[in-house]
Amino acid sequence: MQKIIDAHTHLSERQDDGLNRFARVNGLRYTLVELLDTMRKHEIVRGLLLSPPLQGGVPLPNDDVIGLCRRSGGMLSPVITVEPTAKEVKTAVKLAEENRKEVKAFKVRLGYVKAAAQSPVFNRLYDYAESRGLPVLFHTGDTAFSTGNLSLSHPLNLDGLANKREELIIILCHFGNPWFEDVAELIYKHPNVYADISGLIMDGAYAEKYAEWLAKKISEAIYFAAGAQKVMFGTDYPVTKHSETLALVNRLDVDERDKEKILRHNAERVFRL
Numbered sequence: 307m308q309k310i311i312d313a314h315t316h317l318s319e320r321q322d323d324g325l326n327r328f329a330r331v332n333g334l335r336y337t338l339v340e341l342l343d344t345m346r347k348h349e350i351v352r353g354l355l356l357s358p359p360l361q362g363g364v365p366l367p368n369d370d371v372i373g374l375c376r377r378s379g380g381m382l383s384p385v386i387t388v389e390p391t392a393k394e395v396k397t398a399v400k401l402a403e404e405n406r407k408e409v410k411a412f413k414v415r416l417g418y419v420k421a422a423a424q425s426p427v428f429n430r431l432y433d434y435a436e437s438r439g440l441p442v443l444f445h446t447g448d449t450a451f452s453t454g455n456l457s458l459s460h461p462l463n464l465d466g467l468a469n470k471r472e473e474l475i476i477i478l479c480h481f482g483n484p485w486f487e488d489v490a491e492l493i494y495k496h497p498n499v500y501a502d503i504s505g506l507i508m509d510g511a512y513a514e515k516y517a518e519w520l521a522k523k524i525s526e527a528i529y530f531a532a533g534a535q536k537v538m539f540g541t542d543y544p545v546t547k548h549s550e551t552l553a554l555v556n557r558l559d560v561d562e563r564d565k566e567k568i569l570r571h572n573a574e575r576v577f578r579l
Protein backbone atom coordinates (compact mmCIF):
# COMPACT_ATOMS: atom_id res chain seq x y z
CA MET A 307 0.00 0.00 0.00
CA GLN A 308 1.26 3.46 -0.75
CA LYS A 309 1.65 6.29 1.74
CA ILE A 310 -1.38 8.56 1.83
CA ILE A 311 -2.01 12.22 2.76
CA ASP A 312 -5.33 13.34 4.27
CA ALA A 313 -5.83 16.94 3.14
CA HIS A 314 -8.83 17.61 5.39
CA THR A 315 -9.36 16.39 8.96
CA HIS A 316 -10.81 17.86 12.18
CA LEU A 317 -10.27 17.48 15.93
CA SER A 318 -10.81 19.41 19.15
CA GLU A 319 -11.23 16.92 22.03
CA ARG A 320 -13.92 19.28 23.39
CA GLN A 321 -17.43 18.53 24.63
CA ASP A 322 -18.86 21.52 22.75
CA ASP A 323 -17.47 20.43 19.36
CA GLY A 324 -20.19 20.80 16.72
CA LEU A 325 -18.96 17.67 14.93
CA ASN A 326 -19.47 15.37 17.95
CA ARG A 327 -22.82 14.32 16.52
CA PHE A 328 -21.10 12.99 13.37
CA ALA A 329 -18.58 11.14 15.53
CA ARG A 330 -21.45 9.51 17.46
CA VAL A 331 -23.26 8.45 14.28
CA ASN A 332 -20.01 6.97 12.90
CA GLY A 333 -19.15 5.22 16.18
CA LEU A 334 -15.92 7.22 16.55
CA ARG A 335 -14.28 8.36 19.78
CA TYR A 336 -12.97 11.44 17.90
CA THR A 337 -9.76 11.79 19.94
CA LEU A 338 -6.14 12.45 18.98
CA VAL A 339 -5.19 8.88 19.91
CA GLU A 340 -7.95 7.40 17.74
CA LEU A 341 -7.17 9.71 14.81
CA LEU A 342 -3.44 8.90 14.81
CA ASP A 343 -4.06 5.15 15.27
CA THR A 344 -6.54 5.13 12.39
CA MET A 345 -4.14 7.07 10.19
CA ARG A 346 -1.35 4.56 10.90
CA LYS A 347 -3.69 1.65 10.22
CA HIS A 348 -4.44 3.01 6.74
CA GLU A 349 -0.87 4.19 6.03
CA ILE A 350 -1.92 7.83 6.09
CA VAL A 351 1.39 9.50 6.86
CA ARG A 352 0.23 13.13 7.10
CA GLY A 353 -2.98 14.97 7.81
CA LEU A 354 -3.93 18.61 7.56
CA LEU A 355 -5.86 19.64 10.66
CA LEU A 356 -8.69 22.18 10.39
CA SER A 357 -10.76 23.78 13.16
CA PRO A 358 -14.09 22.09 13.73
CA PRO A 359 -17.03 24.40 14.48
CA LEU A 360 -17.95 24.65 18.16
CA GLN A 361 -21.53 24.83 19.41
CA GLY A 362 -22.65 28.40 18.77
CA GLY A 363 -20.95 28.40 15.39
CA VAL A 364 -17.46 29.78 16.11
CA PRO A 365 -14.48 27.67 15.02
CA LEU A 366 -12.03 26.11 17.48
CA PRO A 367 -9.30 28.71 18.14
CA ASN A 368 -6.31 28.33 15.80
CA ASP A 369 -3.91 28.14 18.74
CA ASP A 370 -5.65 24.93 19.82
CA VAL A 371 -5.24 23.47 16.32
CA ILE A 372 -1.51 24.25 16.44
CA GLY A 373 -1.35 22.67 19.93
CA LEU A 374 -3.01 19.44 18.76
CA CYS A 375 -0.62 19.25 15.80
CA ARG A 376 2.36 19.60 18.17
CA ARG A 377 1.06 16.60 20.13
CA SER A 378 0.80 14.51 16.94
CA GLY A 379 4.51 13.84 16.53
CA GLY A 380 4.62 15.38 13.06
CA MET A 381 1.61 13.53 11.65
CA LEU A 382 -0.73 16.55 11.68
CA SER A 383 -0.06 20.02 10.26
CA PRO A 384 -2.19 23.07 11.02
CA VAL A 385 -4.53 24.91 8.66
CA ILE A 386 -5.46 28.37 9.98
CA THR A 387 -9.18 29.20 9.84
CA VAL A 388 -9.82 32.83 8.93
CA GLU A 389 -13.05 34.59 9.90
CA PRO A 390 -14.22 37.70 8.00
CA THR A 391 -13.26 40.64 10.23
CA ALA A 392 -10.23 42.89 9.77
CA LYS A 393 -9.02 41.96 13.26
CA GLU A 394 -9.31 38.20 12.74
CA VAL A 395 -7.64 38.36 9.32
CA LYS A 396 -4.75 40.30 10.83
CA THR A 397 -4.40 37.86 13.76
CA ALA A 398 -4.56 34.83 11.45
CA VAL A 399 -1.84 36.17 9.16
CA LYS A 400 0.34 36.99 12.17
CA LEU A 401 -0.15 33.51 13.61
CA ALA A 402 0.76 31.92 10.28
CA GLU A 403 3.87 34.08 10.04
CA GLU A 404 4.93 33.18 13.60
CA ASN A 405 4.47 29.48 12.85
CA ARG A 406 5.77 29.48 9.30
CA LYS A 407 7.45 26.12 9.52
CA GLU A 408 4.25 24.37 10.61
CA VAL A 409 1.30 26.14 8.98
CA LYS A 410 0.42 24.65 5.59
CA ALA A 411 -2.73 26.53 4.49
CA PHE A 412 -5.68 28.74 5.41
CA LYS A 413 -9.38 27.96 5.48
CA VAL A 414 -12.37 30.22 4.79
CA ARG A 415 -15.78 28.92 5.85
CA LEU A 416 -17.94 30.01 2.92
CA GLY A 417 -21.62 29.48 3.64
CA TYR A 418 -21.09 29.55 7.42
CA VAL A 419 -19.87 33.15 7.61
CA LYS A 420 -21.63 36.17 6.12
CA ALA A 421 -18.80 37.29 3.82
CA ALA A 422 -18.32 36.26 0.18
CA ALA A 423 -15.06 34.84 -1.16
CA GLN A 424 -14.31 38.15 -2.89
CA SER A 425 -15.07 40.32 0.14
CA PRO A 426 -12.31 42.95 0.53
CA VAL A 427 -11.94 41.89 4.17
CA PHE A 428 -9.91 38.90 2.91
CA ASN A 429 -7.52 40.94 0.72
CA ARG A 430 -4.78 40.96 3.32
CA LEU A 431 -5.09 37.18 3.72
CA TYR A 432 -4.96 36.54 -0.04
CA ASP A 433 -1.96 38.87 -0.44
CA TYR A 434 -0.10 36.95 2.26
CA ALA A 435 -1.15 33.51 0.99
CA GLU A 436 0.00 34.41 -2.53
CA SER A 437 3.33 35.80 -1.32
CA ARG A 438 4.07 32.60 0.66
CA GLY A 439 2.53 30.15 -1.83
CA LEU A 440 0.13 28.92 0.87
CA PRO A 441 -3.16 27.44 -0.40
CA VAL A 442 -6.53 28.73 0.82
CA LEU A 443 -9.18 26.06 1.39
CA PHE A 444 -12.79 27.15 0.89
CA HIS A 445 -15.79 25.30 2.19
CA THR A 446 -17.99 24.78 -0.88
CA GLY A 447 -21.41 23.24 -1.45
CA ASP A 448 -23.71 21.68 1.11
CA THR A 449 -23.45 23.02 4.66
CA ALA A 450 -23.42 20.76 7.74
CA PHE A 451 -26.16 22.86 9.36
CA SER A 452 -29.50 23.91 7.84
CA THR A 453 -28.70 27.58 8.57
CA GLY A 454 -25.83 27.65 6.01
CA ASN A 455 -25.94 30.02 3.04
CA LEU A 456 -25.69 28.06 -0.22
CA SER A 457 -25.49 31.11 -2.46
CA LEU A 458 -22.21 32.00 -0.69
CA SER A 459 -20.87 28.42 -0.62
CA HIS A 460 -21.66 27.64 -4.28
CA PRO A 461 -18.34 26.76 -5.97
CA LEU A 462 -18.85 29.22 -8.85
CA ASN A 463 -18.21 32.00 -6.31
CA LEU A 464 -14.52 31.10 -6.65
CA ASP A 465 -14.34 31.75 -10.41
CA GLY A 466 -14.19 35.52 -9.97
CA LEU A 467 -11.54 35.25 -7.25
CA ALA A 468 -9.42 32.89 -9.38
CA ASN A 469 -9.71 35.32 -12.33
CA LYS A 470 -8.60 38.21 -10.19
CA ARG A 471 -5.81 36.36 -8.40
CA GLU A 472 -4.19 33.90 -10.75
CA GLU A 473 -1.34 33.15 -8.31
CA LEU A 474 -3.61 32.25 -5.40
CA ILE A 475 -3.85 28.50 -4.79
CA ILE A 476 -7.53 27.75 -4.18
CA ILE A 477 -8.85 24.42 -2.86
CA LEU A 478 -12.57 23.72 -3.07
CA CYS A 479 -13.53 21.48 -0.16
CA HIS A 480 -16.09 18.66 -0.62
CA PHE A 481 -15.90 18.98 -4.42
CA GLY A 482 -18.67 21.59 -4.20
CA ASN A 483 -21.18 18.81 -3.45
CA PRO A 484 -23.65 18.57 -5.21
CA TRP A 485 -22.23 20.90 -7.89
CA PHE A 486 -19.60 18.46 -9.17
CA GLU A 487 -19.79 19.68 -12.77
CA ASP A 488 -19.19 23.28 -11.76
CA VAL A 489 -16.09 22.16 -9.87
CA ALA A 490 -14.96 20.07 -12.85
CA GLU A 491 -15.03 23.27 -14.94
CA LEU A 492 -13.21 25.31 -12.27
CA ILE A 493 -10.34 22.83 -11.85
CA TYR A 494 -10.09 22.49 -15.62
CA LYS A 495 -10.19 26.23 -16.28
CA HIS A 496 -7.87 27.59 -13.58
CA PRO A 497 -4.27 26.41 -13.20
CA ASN A 498 -4.29 27.00 -9.42
CA VAL A 499 -7.73 25.67 -8.47
CA TYR A 500 -8.02 22.22 -6.82
CA ALA A 501 -10.76 20.20 -5.12
CA ASP A 502 -10.86 17.72 -2.23
CA ILE A 503 -13.23 14.76 -1.87
CA SER A 504 -13.69 15.07 1.90
CA GLY A 505 -16.93 14.70 3.83
CA LEU A 506 -19.03 13.31 0.98
CA ILE A 507 -20.02 9.83 2.19
CA MET A 508 -23.25 9.69 4.20
CA ASP A 509 -25.32 6.90 5.69
CA GLY A 510 -28.96 6.61 4.76
CA ALA A 511 -31.53 4.47 3.04
CA TYR A 512 -29.65 4.63 -0.29
CA ALA A 513 -26.09 4.73 1.10
CA GLU A 514 -24.80 2.19 -1.43
CA LYS A 515 -26.50 3.85 -4.42
CA TYR A 516 -25.31 7.24 -3.20
CA ALA A 517 -21.70 6.05 -2.93
CA GLU A 518 -22.00 4.74 -6.50
CA TRP A 519 -23.41 8.07 -7.66
CA LEU A 520 -20.56 9.97 -5.94
CA ALA A 521 -17.89 7.78 -7.55
CA LYS A 522 -19.50 8.34 -10.95
CA LYS A 523 -19.72 12.13 -10.49
CA ILE A 524 -16.08 12.42 -9.37
CA SER A 525 -14.83 10.06 -12.09
CA GLU A 526 -16.68 12.13 -14.72
CA ALA A 527 -15.20 15.35 -13.33
CA ILE A 528 -11.76 13.75 -13.73
CA TYR A 529 -12.54 12.84 -17.37
CA PHE A 530 -13.66 16.42 -18.00
CA ALA A 531 -10.50 17.84 -16.40
CA ALA A 532 -8.42 15.34 -18.43
CA GLY A 533 -6.82 13.76 -15.37
CA ALA A 534 -6.77 13.76 -11.57
CA GLN A 535 -3.92 16.23 -11.08
CA LYS A 536 -6.29 18.67 -9.33
CA VAL A 537 -8.13 16.25 -7.02
CA MET A 538 -7.11 15.48 -3.41
CA PHE A 539 -8.00 12.85 -0.84
CA GLY A 540 -9.47 14.14 2.41
CA THR A 541 -11.70 12.50 5.01
CA ASP A 542 -13.33 15.36 6.95
CA TYR A 543 -12.99 13.05 10.00
CA PRO A 544 -15.21 12.62 12.02
CA VAL A 545 -17.85 13.49 9.37
CA THR A 546 -16.64 10.56 7.26
CA LYS A 547 -14.63 7.52 8.34
CA HIS A 548 -11.18 6.96 6.82
CA SER A 549 -12.19 3.55 5.49
CA GLU A 550 -15.22 5.04 3.69
CA THR A 551 -13.31 7.78 1.91
CA LEU A 552 -10.61 5.30 0.89
CA ALA A 553 -13.35 3.05 -0.47
CA LEU A 554 -14.64 6.00 -2.50
CA VAL A 555 -11.20 6.42 -4.13
CA ASN A 556 -11.16 2.69 -4.85
CA ARG A 557 -14.51 2.95 -6.59
CA LEU A 558 -13.35 5.69 -8.97
CA ASP A 559 -13.23 4.50 -12.54
CA VAL A 560 -9.82 6.03 -13.26
CA ASP A 561 -6.38 4.53 -13.70
CA GLU A 562 -4.08 3.63 -10.81
CA ARG A 563 -1.72 6.51 -11.47
CA ASP A 564 -4.58 8.95 -11.06
CA LYS A 565 -5.54 7.29 -7.77
CA GLU A 566 -1.96 7.74 -6.56
CA LYS A 567 -2.13 11.42 -7.45
CA ILE A 568 -5.36 11.78 -5.49
CA LEU A 569 -4.08 9.86 -2.46
CA ARG A 570 -0.68 11.46 -2.16
CA HIS A 571 1.16 13.27 -4.94
CA ASN A 572 -1.19 16.23 -5.45
CA ALA A 573 -1.26 17.14 -1.75
CA GLU A 574 2.48 16.66 -1.46
CA ARG A 575 3.03 19.13 -4.30
CA VAL A 576 0.38 21.71 -3.40
CA PHE A 577 1.09 21.84 0.36
CA ARG A 578 4.84 21.30 -0.13
CA LEU A 579 4.93 18.44 2.39
Ligand SMILES: [Zn+2]
Binds near residue numbers: 314316356505542
Ligand atom coordinates in the same frame (compact mmCIF):
# COMPACT_ATOMS: atom_id res chain seq x y z
ZN1 LIG B 1 -14.36 19.92 7.14
